[in-house]
Amino acid sequence: MGPATRRPRVLLVTSGPLDGQDGADIKLAAAVAEVMDGVDFVWFARRPRPAGPSPVAGGQPLPLLSLDGLPHVQQRFQAALLSVAMARRTDLVHVVMTLGPGYPRFSRVWPRLIGGTPVLHTVPGVVRPELLRRARPLGTTVALSDVTARQLGRAGFGDVAVVLPMVRLDRWPVRPRPVSGPPTVLVTGHHDPLGGAYDAIRAAAVAVRAGARLRLLLALRGRPGQDLAAHERALRERAAQEGLFRTDVLGPVRDMRELIAAADVLLFLPRALGGKADVPLTVLEALATGRPAILSDLPQFSVLRDAVLRTPPGDTHRAGHLLRQLLDRPWWWQSLAEQGRAAVEENFTPERFRDRYAALYRELLP
Template sequence: MTVGPRPPRVLLLTGSPLDGADGADVALARDVLGALPDMDFLWFRQWPARRGRPPPPAGRAIRLWTPGGSPHGRPVVLQATLAGAVAARRADLVHAFVTVGQAFPAFSWLRPLMLGARPVVHTVPGVDEARLLARTRPLGTTVALSESMARRLRAAHFGDVRVIPPMIRLSEWPFLPRPGGVPTVLYAGRLDPRGGVVTAVEAAAEAARSGAEFRLVLAVHGRPGQHTAALREELRERAGSGGLTDVEVRGRVDDMRALLASTHVLLFPPPVAGGTLDIPLTVLQALATGRPAVLSDLPQFADFGDAVLRAPAGDARRTGQQLAWLLEQPRVWDMLAERGRAAVEESFGPERFADRYGALYRELLA
């Protein structure tokens, strides 16, 4: 896989540095960088260096000034856009990891000016709102994370859409035995209703009213500009008014492996498709470690088949009933734990991920 005497040079175009953020675009870009060692990658790094994820050990960094120590925000996105436009001229291939959000339609129409004539791969982590697709042009060859997202993009005239699910390094997320003690139910996601946290609290209250005993942990992270302290306090009040007495509301999780080790069930019921990663990495991590999941019955979750429990999106009552039933059925818990691990091994392993992206790169670079 070469272009001339040197390795192909690939620009990883993300909205924030690879060493300072936890976003879906960053996670996917880091995985691609690690999966294809024969590429000469260009990627964004925060400056000055601050605490965060360690920088990738391969490729070459393009520094972005991160004012106030934040790897997010408009100043960083603007720098990434301008730096990407310059770096694209030195690349053989541009690989963009960009959610279809409010600013994406304008960027898509400026694609020839910003990225030149280089071939472009656009991995779509998610679509914030379906109406945005009607105002958007494809950047190049599009990669969806699920078959359901691929159908939505093709219907919006995105043309060449491939499906490459996200990956999880199975060696880093080993299958764990069921923990003892009072069951812990975990929600991990966005601090807003579209992320499913409100439905999760209401579903947990429904399960508690039916007699289920458990501890609820809400690991929630906010978006830039949100008043996270006030929103977390609102969640505590909502949980208390619903009759939940053992509730922990926390922010960013520094050690998800340790949290999942103490978790019995992942509760992730977003009411709508959009506003989050199409296939959330937290769901893959939970299933890999043998933690059954109760999810919304959204199209992208159909790929998990009978490895998870699903309830109608936005239906807190039915979701709570599913949760209570699972907590009362240890044999079902064991069965789902094994199915979840098998589903991740079959469809979300690193070898399959590397093979598919490697084949796509070879096709476009040829």
């Protein structure tokens, strides 16, 4: 992986600080830095520095001014400028970035500014397919699913590799199912209409009207520029209108481990991913913990096969009845819990993740 006399230097480009809010892009980048031994990473660090351990052991942190750790326009602009300044001083640039509205212009300008340094671009997801008409590849491209790999290939991104994300099973051990109180249904996604929260509320209401007892817990990730307080109020009001009075709406949760362990089922029902990772890490973490998941039947989730239950996007009636049956049938719950854990153990290991990226690094490093 480069000259034996020194460790290769890799610039890890993200849209925000690596120690900021841990969205899919940030988690994937941190995972790469964690498993790629023998590499010195240059990475964006939040200033002022937050409490807690550094996401990267060693390497060179580059200060990125950020009060809340989110990738606002100012942080994206800082990241672009810093990457231009540092790219020529590294052996490889590894970009971990979703294809969003600003990507087409970025993809036309940024590569001209960084010189001939090779680039590897991991694409967690695509916000809207029509953006690809004006987008250009930054270099060798990696997708998280076959669906997005084919989509990028048709848009001129060449032969796109697929590298599934990883889950550290030692950090996400199987936890016993909670035994006290009504079952807890954990909802993840986004606040906007296609993000799954409203459909999850409607599905839970169907389950309750069919006889299920449950507590609904919404742990949703905001997007930059959203009025989260207003969105959360609207969701509470909708839950009350549906008769779901055991409902809590949480803000962003930094560490999901205890929240997932306290839940019985994960409900993730987006109608469109909207830039969320093709294989959402929270879903994988729930499966690793031994929590069955009910997902929208989006093509990006096909890699999970029978490890999850899938329902047509927007079909809250079917999702609700699946939820009721799952909560009422302990034997089915246990079977799905075991299948989910086995799927993570087979397909989403750090070893597989590391080996695929190590091979790509070897191909690109001088």
